Amino acid sequence: MGKGYQIKCNKCSYEFEALLGIGMRFPSEYAGTVEAIRNGDYGKRIQDLFRSHNNAVVNCEREIAVCTRCNCLKVLPNMSAYLPKDGCAEAPAYVMANDLEGYDKQFDYDHKCSCGGDMRIVDFPEDLMNGKLVCPECGEKLSFDPKNMILWD
Ligand SMILES: [Zn+2]
Numbered sequence: 001m002g003k004g005y006q007i008k009c010n011k012c013s014y015e016f017e018a019l020l021g022i023g024m025r026f027p028s029e030y031a032g033t034v035e036a037i038r039n040g041d042y043g044k045r046i047q048d049l050f051r052s053h054n055n056a057v058v059n060c061e062r063e064i065a066v067c068t069r070c071n072c073l074k075v076l077p078n079m080s081a082y083l084p085k086d087g088c089a090e091a092p093a094y095v096m097a098n099d100l101e102g103y104d105k106q107f108d109y110d111h112k113c114s115c116g117g118d119m120r121i122v123d124f125p126e127d128l129m130n131g132k133l134v135c136p137e138c139g140e141k142l143s144f145d146p147k148n149m150i151l152w153d
């Protein structure tokens, strides 16, 4: 079961629906992501790690990311890469964020916006509560309203 959130601008008509966490299709989404990594869809750095380490894993949980240039919001898989602390030789079929305690982070993925800017993963809902996110359309500060939480599966 995942959690979602609807972000609405109080000033203009901007709306953004973010489905976060993981859903029932997560195991197959995870397998598809690892295949894409091995094919080089996410760049050479993470491809090399997965090619040279059978035990490499990736954090595929969906998070909100914000462009540091144009402020646009997107939901992206986190994509940080990890190796197991205990040196276990084979990666499990999939890992969830809770499983990552047994792993060491190797590096974060550099998410890029279509405008060419860098995207950073948002601390949700803290960044929204602290007024760190602004509407990409009109620049108004976006705020957090617990009413806008949604559940999905
Ligand atoms: Zn707005």
Ligand SMILES: [Zn+2]
Pocket (backbone or CB within 6 Å): 067, 068, 069, 070, 071, 072, 113, 114, 115, 116, 117
């Ligand atoms: Zn951008």
